[in-house]
Amino acid sequence: MLTRSFFLKILSGALIFGAWEYAGRTGVNYALPTFLESMKALFDMTMSGLIFEAYADTLRPLAVGVFISSFIGIGIGVWVGLSEKFDWLVSPIFIIMQAAPLAALIPLLIMAYGIGLTSKVFVVCIMAMPVIVLNTSVAVKNTPSSVKEMARSFLGTEKDVILKIIIPAASPVIFAGLRLGVSAGFIGAILAELKITPTGVGDIISYSRMTADYPSMYAAIFSIILLAVLFLNLLEKIENFFFKGNNQGYIS
Amino acid sequence: MYLFRYKLPGMSSLILWGLLWEFLGQIEVSFFLPPLSAIFNTLLEIYNSKAFVRALYETGYSFLAGIFFAVFIGIPTGILMGKNRFLDELLLPWVNVFMSAPLTALVPVLMVLFGFGLKSIIITTTLFAIWIIILNSRAGVMQINRSLVDMANSFGASPIDAFIKIYFWAALPEILGGVRIGFIRAVKGVIIAQLLISIVGFGALFELYSSRFLMTHFWAVILVLFALAFTLSELLGMLARKVDYYASKRGQ
Amino acid sequence: MSDQTTANAVSVKNIYKNYGETEALRDLSLDFPKGQLTSLLGPSGCGKTTLLKIIAGLLPATQGEVFVNGSLVTKPGPDRAFVFQDFALMPWASVLRNVAFGLELRGVNKNEREDIAAKYIKDVGLVGFENSFPHELSGGMRQRVGLARALSVDSPVLLMDEPFSAVDEQTRRKFQEDLLNLVKNENKTFIFVTHSIEEAVYVSDQIAILLPRPSRVSEIIKPKGFRNKDVDSIRKDSEYLDTVESIWKSLRTYVE
Numbered sequence: 001m002l003t004r005s006f007f008l009k010i011l012s013g014a015l016i017f018g019a020w021e022y023a024g025r026t027g028v029n030y031a032l033p034t035f036l037e038s039m040k041a042l043f044d045m046t047m048s049g050l051i052f053e054a055y056a057d058t059l060r061p062l063a064v065g066v067f068i069s070s071f072i073g074i075g076i077g078v079w080v081g082l083s084e085k086f087d088w089l090v091s092p093i094f095i096i097m098q099a100a101p102l103a104a105l106i107p108l109l110i111m112a113y114g115i116g117l118t119s120k121v122f123v124v125c126i127m128a129m130p131v132i133v134l135n136t137s138v139a140v141k142n143t144p145s146s147v148k149e150m151a152r153s154f155l156g157t158e159k160d161v162i163l164k165i166i167i168p169a170a171s172p173v174i175f176a177g178l179r180l181g182v183s184a185g186f187i188g189a190i191l192a193e194l195k196i197t198p199t200g201v202g203d204i205i206s207y208s209r210m211t212a213d214y215p216s217m218y219a220a221i222f223s224i225i226l227l228a229v230l231f232l233n234l235l236e237k238i239e240n241f242f243f244k245g246n247n248q249g250y251i252s
Numbered sequence: 253m254y255l256f257r258y259k260l261p262g263m264s265s266l267i268l269w270g271l272l273w274e275f276l277g278q279i280e281v282s283f284f285l286p287p288l289s290a291i292f293n294t295l296l297e298i299y300n301s302k303a304f305v306r307a308l309y310e311t312g313y314s315f316l317a318g319i320f321f322a323v324f325i326g327i328p329t330g331i332l333m334g335k336n337r338f339l340d341e342l343l344l345p346w347v348n349v350f351m352s353a354p355l356t357a358l359v360p361v362l363m364v365l366f367g368f369g370l371k372s373i374i375i376t377t378t379l380f381a382i383w384i385i386i387l388n389s390r391a392g393v394m395q396i397n398r399s400l401v402d403m404a405n406s407f408g409a410s411p412i413d414a415f416i417k418i419y420f421w422a423a424l425p426e427i428l429g430g431v432r433i434g435f436i437r438a439v440k441g442v443i444i445a446q447l448l449i450s451i452v453g454f455g456a457l458f459e460l461y462s463s464r465f466l467m468t469h470f471w472a473v474i475l476v477l478f479a480l481a482f483t484l485s486e487l488l489g490m491l492a493r494k495v496d497y498y499a500s501k502r503g504q
Numbered sequence: 505m506s507d508q509t510t511a512n513a514v515s516v517k518n519i520y521k522n523y524g525e526t527e528a529l530r531d532l533s534l535d536f537p538k539g540q541l542t543s544l545l546g547p548s549g550c551g552k553t554t555l556l557k558i559i560a561g562l563l564p565a566t567q568g569e570v571f572v573n574g575s576l577v578t579k580p581g582p583d584r585a586f587v588f589q590d591f592a593l594m595p596w597a598s599v600l601r602n603v604a605f606g607l608e609l610r611g612v613n614k615n616e617r618e619d620i621a622a623k624y625i626k627d628v629g630l631v632g633f634e635n636s637f638p639h640e641l642s643g644g645m646r647q648r649v650g651l652a653r654a655l656s657v658d659s660p661v662l663l664m665d666e667p668f669s670a671v672d673e674q675t676r677r678k679f680q681e682d683l684l685n686l687v688k689n690e691n692k693t694f695i696f697v698t699h700s701i702e703e704a705v706y707v708s709d710q711i712a713i714l715l716p717r718p719s720r721v722s723e724i725i726k727p728k729g730f731r732n733k734d735v736d737s738i739r740k741d742s743e744y745l746d747t748v749e750s751i752w753k754s755l756r757t758y759v760e
């Protein structure tokens with residue numbers, strides 16, 4: 001599939017990694033290993049299984065946190081979208097959470113909940129929930145009134161309108177919110193690991209930094225970024241697949 | 253939402269939440285949740301203390317420097333990408349990668365390469381903000397209505413005139429939108445960097461307060477940060493609304 | 505006042521509708537004879553869609569009553585079906601599901617409602633598109649889905665809110681011709697909102713001309729002579745052209 005864009009992607013990758021390799025070799029900075037050295041370290045970690053153990057540790061709070069955030073976040077979001085009172089009460093909290101640097105709360109969570117799975121899950125949740133709640137509530141509020149009216153004109157009950165019209169109509173934006181939530185959750189998970197107990201991939205990064213094993217450090221970071229990017233792209237493809245009808249916007 | 257037929261202002265439920273916080277603090281439901289009034293008292297004590305002012309200065313300085321680079325490198329890059337297909341195909345994959353990557357993972361790299369000082373914080377801030385600015389600037393340029401371009405040509409406008417009088421303004425709403433989000437990300441970036449580097453700015457303060465369990469101090473700093481972040485976001489929102497009236501929705 | 509229970513499918517009496525300070529409809533009374541197509545014609549802002557939605561039960565009147573087949577109505581009911589100006593299709597559902605939706609909301613079981621829907625899909629000329637999605641259809645086709653949906657629930661009264669305004673001119677003309685045939689073949693009462701004079705005179709048995717704020721009926725026109733001509737000849741008939749002209753003259757002052 002040697003299309004022009006594919007070729008250019010390879011080219012740009014080669015350029016960046018080539019520049020990395022070159023910079024490493026010229027020793028512009030003692031802490032910058034070459035691209036190949038880092039890749040070798042990554043390879044070693046994969047072979048020894050170290051990286052899989054590490055990811056199991058890292059991904060656990062992420063998965064749990066995203067799962068909880070999704071359920072509670074969508075639930076709150078739908079409620080906010082449907083009820084003006086609940087919206088007035090709860091939205092300001094999430095609006096502030098969206099703009100504020102929630103990472104500042106991490107030391108507090110460590111103080112309160114110690115260094116374990118609970119505080120890490122908390123970190124993921126506070127990073128992921130605001131965007132999920134806000135996206136969901138906006139989607140619910142913006143359901144085109146024409147389709148809701150249509151359902152009522154054909155004798156739909158309020159329950160019908162919510163389940164058969166509002167939720168399906170809001171799904172694309174809700175899903176996009178989930179994707180952003182996962183992205184924020186990733187940040188939370190890594191932050192939690194670098195700051196709280198060093199376990200998992202965060203541990204590899206911190207430890208190799210302290211022992212000046214730079215190739216391993218870069219390898220671990222490279223692997224996280226790669227994983228996050230692949231996973232989020234996968235989510236986007238799934239989103240486009242299921243909701244391609246809706247990407248056209250509302251039919252009118 | 254209405255109460256006794258008076259429309260309540262947008263964020264007024266925060267007053268209720270504030271009262272709840274004060275109440276919970278007073279009955280000492282948790283050591284980690286002091287009453288709001290105590291936090292305000294502490295804030296009044298420390299706001300002109302050397303440590304606090306220095307932290308504010310270091311944070312503000314890093315933030316502004318980071319934003320400066322993000323805006324003045326990001327906007328031109330985005331514009332160039334929007335106009336030049338080759339450059340776009342080369343760079344866009346990377347911009348997308350870094351948009352979805354958990355940039356937190358890069359902070360250890362920066363710490364190692366650039367030390368534990370303000371330099372790393374500034375670079376982190378720039379990295380957090382720049383990608384969305386690039387993407388939005390690019391989008392702003394790409395969505396310029398073809399008719400406007402034709403119109404400029406048909407009246408014989410010189411390239412400079414065309415850029416200053418038409419293209420710049422046509423792309424502005426989108427670019428400002430990107431800058432706004434960039435600002436918010438920069439705030440998160442500057443805090444995350446300080447948390448991880450933790451010997452400068454607010455990171456140092458958090459370390460200090462948490463090691464001595466000074467809860468009111470801790471919350472005072474958090475509230476200040478949140479208030480600043482939120483105010484900044486709202487100011488930018490108002491600025492964006494001034495040009496919004498002529499912005500076309502993307503995709504229409 | 506003509507006999508209410510047999511000659512008129514729908515009767516509105518002394519309808520007032522206020523939006524805050526604005527009086528949208530004032531003391532409006534109108535009868536809609538059974539089995540005929542009555543148009544509500546008037547310039548923008550004269551309240552014709554508001555009136556239609558009040559009849560449909562989608563908006564409450566501030567004052568006044570609506571009778572359908574002799575009974576007072578205040579909410580949507582199985583006796584009326586609505587066709588929307590912007591089609592109001594569910595973009596995530598297939599054509600078949602969209603057409604069957606009215607029946608779905610009434611609890612008709614899946615096989616039965618899909619059979620009924622398939623019949624009407626055929627009637628509106630969309631055979632083969634049962635499993636297509638709205639975004640794959642043209643504007644004209646989407647409106648036919650909306651029409652099939654309204655026909656599927658087999659209500660005696662069909663309410664149409666500028667149904668052809670969002671499609672192109674050629675499709676619109678075809679729709680008008682199809683509508684004439686529909687009125688002839690189906691034993692239903694049609695209430696049709698439009699701002700196009702030609703359209704109203706072409707399709708209607710009776711035209712109610714509405715004037716803007718506050719909305720009231722200024723006159724009722726019943727075109728006679730050309731009603732039974734075939735669809736192609738009507739547009740050339742001199743009575744048709746004269747009627748269009750005279751309506752335009754009286755509405756003109758309200759546009760300028």
